[in-house]
Amino acid sequence: MKKVMMGNHALSYGAMLSRSQVIAAYPITPQTQVVELLSEMCADGTLDARFIKVESEHSAMAACIGASVAGARTFTATSAQGLALMHEMLHWASGGRHPVVMGNINRSMAPGWSIWTDQNDSLSERDTGWMQYYCASNQEVLDTVIQAFKVSEALMIPGMVVLDAFALSHTYEVVDVPDQAAVDKYLPPFKPEIRLTPNDPRAFGGLTGAEHYMELRYKLQKDMEKAPALIEETGREFEKMFGRNLGLVDAYKCDDAEFVFVTSGTAGFTARVAVDELRRSGVKAGNLRIKVFRPFPFAKVREILKKVKKAAVVDRNCSYGAHGIFFQEVKSALYGEPGTPPVFGYIAGLGGRDITTDSFKEVAAHALAKDRADEEIVWIGVKK
Amino acid sequence: MKKDKKMTLTLPAEELMACGHLACQGCGAALAMRYMLKALGQKTVLCIPACCWAVIDGPYPYSSLDVPIYHCAFETAASTATGVKAGLEMTGDAETTVVAWAGDGGTFDIGLQALSGAAERNDDIIYVCYDNEAYMNTGIQRSSATPYGAWTTTTPVKHFKTQPKKDIVAILAAHRVPYIATASVSHPEDFFKKMKKAKDIKGTRFFHVYAPCPTGWKSRPEDTVKLARMAVQNAYFPLLEIEDGEKYTLNLKLKDKKPVNDYVRIQGRFRHLTDEQIGSIQAEVDARWERLLKLSV
Ligand SMILES: Cc1ncc(C[n+]2csc(CCOP(=O)(O)OP(=O)(O)O)c2C)c(N)n1
């Protein structure tokens, strides 16, 4: 069934079709519609779930963790300040191996107060042990929530589905809502091997000495390493059932490209328009939109970029004192590989400033004019 | 030869807490857990945040308890318990009692927001605060449950704590939760009875349990029960119940209420106090007792 819906509602529909059993969430702009629709769905029985209206995001994630360890499929959604407030609990969810799935609407961190998009909120949670998926359309948001549950529950690692504030969260698009029976087939009920129950009294997460802790984290990393293949496999399975592939990256006209933008989120779709325009003016351009940021698809990125002459990473984020964050990852993906192209790093669109096709043309003009990527960061559209 | 006297065991003999736990000698918090589990039985799940009890039950992969434990973040005892309850119910277990078991720091201070949230929503959990009147796990720092006059490592003798203890029971009463009880490790039968009663009530049930800590109070391990009893008998820690935030019941009427002096004098943490300062503790205890007498008519 096709429906016109905002990105936030695509998250709600994803959580509903996945048959989330416990939802605990706290409102924050621009996430509110996610939880509003889910409360309605719980109230009118469309969704058989318990909605816990907690008093903070910290409690939201704590309650999700509690519900998850008790054996329930669990969902929440937040943004920016809310995500930052959850930080301690994000480590708890992954360290405890609780496959909570969460929507995060990318919003800039205050101060000054901003409700508009950039990626510093979710990317600040890079090392918490969560999988992170960056979406570029409402369809992808809905589909990814369902896939994220499947992957997270197989690996017992939580997953974060990320979408741009307003550019997706509040933008209406046509979304194909999959059939519930088909989703049930794709995503069977959550049945964890071990759970918190008096029938099998165990202590979870107690004092862990140096002789055990490292092995627990080693296993987390080893399971993360299984995720890229699993994401591709479940993506193909999804395509067979629903006609849409969900992969690690979305490579647009990269096969014969000499110059490739590396992007994420909705800017990745804007970049396609710029690619087409560049191609009309004779530049063999392409766009590599990175969909999965954690685990980072190193092999895939290497495979695509080693064939091109130049790559320009456009980051909607900044790791202050270092670089754009995708820029760092892309460089490390290519490091040590013979014959890799120069990689140029750009920062654009912080605090919700638009990233337009002109922004990409400015990036292209800069990168194409240079032989070496010798400037650390180039800021696009900034008033200096 | 004298005839053997027979005692009736008023608490179940079944133990859900094994020896080999890591509490200090004379730990009141260890006793409190043991008594609670006798009342609640095996169909219980515990959510324990950072506190002495995060260590007492034993390091990974051991546990001294025969009920499942989720070790949660310091400020999340209530919210984790709420989530566990919802998760159990949604997976077909509506029976199990879910307990948030936290220290005074995790309750009066850092976990107060989550507790208030759960209490206002009237989530179906039992929240137990075992009160040893300081952050013991991290080495005896003051909490807002630390009483006036006490030494801790952050309220040294020259700057002992001058603020009175936060009235947590009044805060919970203001939330109008269905059941609040205080209990003391010196009165296990009273504690047991209240816990049994609480088990059958739906909604947020709050216990404030007095749990002397020889390590932090600089008292003798063998005096733990004695101190707890003295605190009950001198009204320093009255045994009471509050139903629906309104109906106060004092469980011990205390016809001859003892002075606090003896209680204070056998604890190293109060050693520096003058008679006058102890007098002000007495005045505070008396005033609260009067207030409670009025509320419980
Ligand atoms: C967010 C956070 N801050 C600080 C700590 C350190 N910490 C662990 S236990 C504790 C004190 C616990 O005191 P209380 O709740 O009274 O329990 P007790 O140790 O006295 O049994 C502190 C400060 C922590 N674990 N988490």
Ligand code: SF4
């Ligand atoms: S420090 Fe106090 S509360 Fe903690 S285990 Fe020792 S006696 Fe018990």
Ligand SMILES: [Mg+2]
């Ligand atoms: Mg304490």
